[in-house]
Amino acid sequence: MILQHFEDQESGIMNAIKKNPESASPRKKLALETARLGKRLYSNADDLVWAGPLVPFDLLNAMEVTPCFAEFIASILVSTDAGPLFFENAEQAGYASDTCGYHRMLMGSALKGMIPTPKLLISAMSPCTGGLAAMENLARVFKKDLFILHIPQKESDHGVRILANHIRNMAESVSSHTGKVLDKDRLRKAMENTNKTRDILSNIYKLAQQVPSPVNGRDLSNFGIVLPLFFGTEVGIEIAQSFYDELKSRIKANRSGVPGERIRLMWLQNRIQFKNNLVKMLEKEFNASIVIDELNVITWDPIDPEDPYIGLARRSISSPLNGTVERRVKQIVKLAEAYKIDGAINPCHWGCRQGTGARGLIDSSMKEIGVPVLNLEVDCVDPRNFAEGQLITRIEAFMEMIESRPSPW
C-alpha cells in the first residue's frame, strides 16, 4: 500500500513535468527524489538502516545502504489515508497520546507491518530521549540489532574524538549487518559531494536572507532536515542546485517569494506535516512570508575527504537539535538578525520535551532583541486534534500586533 503511494507519487510528478515542462520546480524535484527514496525503502530491494536524524547519512550513502530517519517516514505516513488509523493503533497498543506524534505514528504503523524491516537500527540520545526509546521499541518489534551512537552535548576535543571513533565503529557495525564494505574511494567521493551540497546550501540561505526574500513560506519547508538524507550523493547536489537556480532567477526577475512581502517570519522547530491553510493564509492575508526555518542552517565546516570522521563528528555535535538551549537560542537570535524577521512562530509540537521544553527560554531571549514570538499548541503530526480556526485567530492577532509596532530592525 505504501509502496503504491510512492510509485503513484513518482509517476504523477514525472507525468506532470512531461506534460508541462514549465511546471518543473525545485520543490517538485525534491518531492520526486523523496518518492524515489520511499520506493527504495518499501521495495525491499536495498539494504535499509533506520537511523536517528543526527546520524551521518552520507556515510551510509557511501556504503550504498539506504538511510532513513523515523521522523521522515512518520511525516510521509501521516499524509496517507491510513494516517489516523496508525495513531489509533499506537494508542490502543498503549503508546500514550502524551508522547510525540512522530514516534506514535512510527509505532502504530510498525505494529501494522507498514514500516519496512531494516538490517540495523542506529539511534542517538540526541535529538531526544523519546526518539531513542522509539528506536529501541522498533528494534524489539523487528527483532533487529540496535546501535547507539553517543553524541556528546558539548563541543569539546575529547567529545569529538570519541564520537569520531564511535562513527567508525558504527560503519563497521553497518558492514557486518549488511555485508556492504566502506570503500575508501567511495567515502572520499561522498564527502566531496557533501561539501559541494553544503556550499550550495549556504548560497541558498544567503539568497533567502535578501529583503524582500525570493523564498515564499513553502519553498524551504522541511528542507534542512530532509536534505541530509541525500548528503554524499549526486542527487543531493542536483536538488540543492535546482533550488539555488530557481531563487537566483527569481531575484533576476525581481520577483519576491511572496508578492509585496510585508512581514518576515521565522518558523521554529518543525513544520506542521499534514495539510493545513496556515502558511497560505499568512501569504494571502498579510503578505507575510516564512523566510527562515530554524533548521535551515549550516553549523558545520566542510569535511576533510581524507579524514572525514572528525568532521562528521563535529557536524553531529554542532546540530541545533543537540546540546543546551543556550546554544540553540544563540543560533536562533543570529538567524533572526541575519533574516531581519519581524516575528517568530513556535508551533510547540505537543509531546516534544527537548524542543517545546525550551519555549519560555526562547521567548525571553527573543524579547531581548525585540522580536515577538507566537507560541501555538499543535501536534505537528497528528491531525486529529487540529483546531485550525483557533490557530488562525492566534496567528491573525499576532500579525495585527506586528503590524502595529515598528520593525525591530
Place this chain on the structure above:
Amino acid sequence: MYYLGIDIGSLTCDAVLIDDSEKILASSVVPTGARNREAITRAADEVLRSACISEKEVTATVSTGYGRKRVEGRLTAVTEITCHARGIKALLPGTRLLIDIGGQDSKAIELDENGQVVDFAMNDKCAAGTGRFLEAMARALQVDIEVMSELDNGARGDLTISSMCTVFAESEVVSLIAEGLKVNEIVHGLNRSIASRTLSLIKRIIPDIAGFPIAMSGGVARNSGVVRAISNAMKSKVVIPPMPDTIGALGAALIARERYSHN
C-alpha cells in the same frame, strides 16, 4: 457618522454602536445559539433600534470574535485580541494587562503605555477556566449561572478543585456534593482553580505583575467571585470596565471608525 462593532463569541454575540466622537450610543448582548447569522442580525438590530438609527446610516462595520468572518458587509475582520485591547484603551487608558475570559477561551494581553498589544497568550485548546466551564459547573451544582457569582460568600476557602478539565471537574464537583460539602465552598474552590489557571497564563507573558494596572473583560468579568479569586491570586487589584462583555465589540467599533477615516 455611525460605526458598528460586532463580536461573535461562542456563547454570546455582542454589538456596540458609536458615533464620530467615539461616544457609545447603544450596546447589546444576545445568545449566539446554533445559528451565527441570526444572532448577528439580532444583536445589530437591537443596537440600531435602541439608538434609533437605520442600517443604512452605519458608515462602517468591523467584526471580531470566532465568527468574525461570517458578518456580511463588514469593512474588515479583526481578532478579538486586538479589539479587546482597543476597547479597554478607550475605557480604562493606562491598562497594561488585560485579562479576557470569554465563553470558550481565556487570554492574557500585555499592552504598552500607548495601549498597543505587545504580547498575548491564549489558553490551551480546552474549556478549562472559561465561561463554558463555569456553565458546566453551575449545571453540576444546579444553580443559576447568574447567582453563582455571589455564591462563594462565607466560604472558609481551603477546598481546591484539582481537575481543570471540564469533564473531570464536573464529576469531581458531583462527588464533592455527594460528600456533603457546602455549595459555597465548592464555588469558592472552582473560582480559585480558575484563578490559578489564569495566573499561569499571565505568567507566561509577564513573569512579574507587581505594579501593572490590570483590567478584565469578557463575560466572566461579571462574575465577582471569579474576579475576587483572580485578584487574590495575583495580589493585585483588578479593574472591571462597565459592561465588560461588550469590550470586544466596542474595540471593533472604534477600529471601524479609525480604519474608515484612514482609508
Place this chain on the structure above:
Amino acid sequence: MKDKSKLIGFTCAYTPLALIDAAGFAPYRILPMGDSPDQAGHILHENLCPHVKRVLDRGMQDDIPELSGIVFMNSCDTMRRLNDAWQKVRPNDNTLLVDLPVSNDPGSVSFFAEELALLTDTLSQWSGNNITPERIENSIGRYNELAMHLNELKKRVDNGTLKDGSLRLQTIYNKAATEPIKDVMEMIKQMIDETNELSDGGLPVYLFGNVLPDPEAFVLFESCGARIVSEDLCTGSRMTHSIETDKSSDVFKRLANGLLSRTACARTVDPINPGKMALDVVERANACNARGVIGHTVKFCDPYLARMPSVRDALKKEGISFLLLEGDCTMRSIGQHKTRIEAFIEMLR
C-alpha cells in the same frame, strides 16, 4: 572556604555521590517536594515532567538551602532543559551538566569516565580541595557501606519484619539523599537492630517507576491493602549501589561502569537486548513473589511512557496483574488513585 555552604545540589539518581563526598561536600538532592507555587511551566513548558518542574519551582522560590554548586546529569531531555532553565532563573549558582551516555558499552564507559574526571576538576575548584585518588577511594568505600546497609534494611522491609517498613525506609532514603552520610548511617544501624515484628497481611506487590519520594505514598499503598515487597524507584533503591573497589583499574572507569550498569532507569538502554526493561520487571516481580505489579511514573516521562506497552505485554504473558499510575509528585495526585489501588488489590485477593 569555611563560610561557604558544604552542600552540592543534585537532581538525578545517576549522580556520582562519592565524588561529591570526596570533594568534602555533602550531596543534597533537591527533591520534588514542598509547596512552592507552580511557576516552572512558564519558563519551560507545561507539558514537561512534573519532577523537573517542581525542582525548578523550588529553585525559583529559593526553597533550597545554600548550595556551593549543583550537578545536573544529562539523563533525559527534561533534565537537560532543567539545567538550561536553572541558568536563567538562578544565574549566580555554580552549575555543571555532566553528560551521561545511554548504554554501558566500553566506548560509553570511557566517555563517561572522562566526564567524571571533568566533574572532579570542577568540584575541586568549587571546594578549593585537592581531590586525591585516595579521597575518592575512601568516599567510594563510604558509599558502598551505605549501599550495603540500605540494602540490608530494604531486605527487612521486603520480608515484612520491620514495623512501618516501607514508610520508614522511604524516610531514610530521603535523608540519605539530603543529609550527611554519617548521621544517616547511625539511623540505619539502629533500625537494623530493632527486633523483628511481622507486619500484618497486605498483598505482596512489586512497585517500580521513577519519582515517588513522599513517605505518605507508602502509607497509602498499605492502607489500600498492598504490601510493597520490593521497590525500584529513582527516589528509592536506585539511589545507591556499590562500586567495584579493585584498585588496579582506573577509578573513574569503575565509577562510570558502576553507574551505567546499576539497576537501570528507563532512560538507560541495553542495545544488545532491546526492550530489556520489560523482562527486568518480570524477573524482579517473580523474584520477590509479588502477586501484582504497580508502576508509578510521573506524567510526561518519555522514557517510561515508551516502555510501558512492552512492560504490560511481558507481565500479561507471565500472568502477573499490572496497575499503572501516573502522578505529578504531589500526594494529591497519588490520593486520587486510591480507589484504583483498592480495586486492584481486591481483584488480586
